[in-house]
Amino acid sequence: MTELEQALTRLGAEIEFPETPELAASVRRRLAGAPRRRNLGRTLALGFAALAVLVGAALAVPPARSAVLDWLGLRGATVERVETLPRVPATAATALELGRPVPIEDGHPLVKVPLVLVPTALGPPDAAYVSDAVPGGKVSLVYEPRDGLPRSRFTGVGVLVTQFSGEASPGFVSKLVDQGVTVERLTVEGRPGLWIEGGPHALLFRGPDGEILEDTARLAGNTLLVEHGSVLVRLEGEVSRERALEIAASLD
Amino acid sequence: MGDRPLAETELVALAQGGDSRAYQTLVEEHQTIAFRTAYLITGSAADAEDAVQEAFVKAFYALGRFRPDAPFRPWVLRIVANEARNTRRSAGRRERLALRATEDPLSGGAVPSPETALLGSEQREELLAAVEELREEDRLVIGCRYLLGLSEEETAAALDWRRGTVKSRLSRALGRLRERMEVRA
Numbered sequence: 001m002t003e004l005e006q007a008l009t010r011l012g013a014e015i016e017f018p019e020t021p022e023l024a025a026s027v028r029r030r031l032a033g034a035p036r037r038r039n040l041g042r043t044l045a046l047g048f049a050a051l052a053v054l055v056g057a058a059l060a061v062p063p064a065r066s067a068v069l070d071w072l073g074l075r076g077a078t079v080e081r082v083e084t085l086p087r088v089p090a091t092a093a094t095a096l097e098l099g100r101p102v103p104i105e106d107g108h109p110l111v112k113v114p115l116v117l118v119p120t121a122l123g124p125p126d127a128a129y130v131s132d133a134v135p136g137g138k139v140s141l142v143y144e145p146r147d148g149l150p151r152s153r154f155t156g157v158g159v160l161v162t163q164f165s166g167e168a169s170p171g172f173v174s175k176l177v178d179q180g181v182t183v184e185r186l187t188v189e190g191r192p193g194l195w196i197e198g199g200p201h202a203l204l205f206r207g208p209d210g211e212i213l214e215d216t217a218r219l220a221g222n223t224l225l226v227e228h229g230s231v232l233v234r235l236e237g238e239v240s241r242e243r244a245l246e247i248a249a250s251l252d
Numbered sequence: 253m254g255d256r257p258l259a260e261t262e263l264v265a266l267a268q269g270g271d272s273r274a275y276q277t278l279v280e281e282h283q284t285i286a287f288r289t290a291y292l293i294t295g296s297a298a299d300a301e302d303a304v305q306e307a308f309v310k311a312f313y314a315l316g317r318f319r320p321d322a323p324f325r326p327w328v329l330r331i332v333a334n335e336a337r338n339t340r341r342s343a344g345r346r347e348r349l350a351l352r353a354t355e356d357p358l359s360g361g362a363v364p365s366p367e368t369a370l371l372g373s374e375q376r377e378e379l380l381a382a383v384e385e386l387r388e389e390d391r392l393v394i395g396c397r398y399l400l401g402l403s404e405e406e407t408a409a410a411l412d413w414r415r416g417t418v419k420s421r422l423s424r425a426l427g428r429l430r431e432r433m434e435v436r437a
Contacts (some may be wrong), residue, residue, distance in 0.1 A: 008398035
């Protein structure tokens with residue numbers, strides 16, 4: 001280091017910068033404020049609840065959540081690779097937690113949500129549900145099994161399309177995966193997405209401290225997550241990557 | 253959150269899972285360097301505060317795109333500096349960088365040694381004035397590297413340049429600063 005560089009380094013140590021304002025608290029208030037606009041009571045109860053999907057072949061019963069080995073994410077969604085998966089129910093259908101059924105009219109569910117995307121490649125859904133069990137709410141579209149849409153051993157249906165408000169709770173849908181599962185970052189019509197394949201995964205919520213709320217956990221199959229503007233779309237079914245991408249590309 | 257302080261990678265992992273308290277700790281750890289970087293760019297404490305607050309909110313929502321094996325500081329400084337440049341653009345003006353060296357650097361009771369000798373106040377003012385006279389690009393790269401003590405990688409992130417560009421521009425900026433100091437001498 002030259003003399004000039006040394007002098008500059010010393011100058012840096014001696015400069016009196018304006019006092020750093022207390023930013024951490026104001027940032028936290030701003031972050032907490034975002035979901036509060038939508039549903040105050042629910043948000044206060046859940047805090048930054050997170051919906052997690054765990055992926056893995058073996059379902060061990062560790063006492064606590066295991067170390068995070070890897071991480072991928074979207075707005076409102078995370079995928080974590082862990083050593084061992086927490087326990088989740090072996091039977092899925094009972095834990096689907098879709099909420100209350102809503103009527104479908106002209107191929108669209110009648111819900112008071114600003115934007116509900118329907119995959120036109122699959123046509124109108126066979127059933128639709130809404131739930132406010134998560135911040136921002138969720139809308140689920142159910143497609144019954146048919147040619148090219150085998151019945152999922154995890155959901156009991158053909159394809160399940162779930163939509164969350166990705167802005168209501170960042171890091172909200174998260175997936176834990178273990179080594180046997182492939183996670184691929186991709187884009188669908190230019191929108192960021194994640195494809196998870198190769199093993200069952202379990203769907204669950206995280207509480208405000210990151211703890212897993214066990215009663216919401218269930219197993220799930222191949223899943224495509226797509227960030228569609230402020231909406232996070234989760235598409236689950238025993239379909240190939242290509243078919244899932246085709247269905248996701250038709251979201252309208 | 254446990255008995256021992258969490259490592260940064262653990263805090264980042266928790267924050268990525270939506271843990272706002274873990275994220276608050278990360279903000280606390282990085283707010284000073286973030287604020288000073290934004291101040292270097294905007295030249296205004298108020299603009300810097302706005303920019304850094306906005307940047308930390310955006311960074312939280314962008315955590316999904318952060319690779320957990322990467323260092324957090326350059327990643328967040330890139331977002332902070334970008335926000336600071338936006339703030340400055342919308343402010344429509346560029347204030348003169350108002351760096352002010354501490355009045356009494358010896359008040360802490362430090363004993364100057366040849367290695368850590370503090371600059372004489374006259375020399376310090378000369379050097380500061382010469383830095384402030386530099387063109388913006390030169391002032392920013394020297395400011396980031398020496399006044400803020402950012403690494404080359406962090407400087408590259410903050411200025412949105414490649415590392416090779418940081419090296420070459422820094423070398424040229426030092427050359428021009430040296431010329432100015434010689435003129436003043």
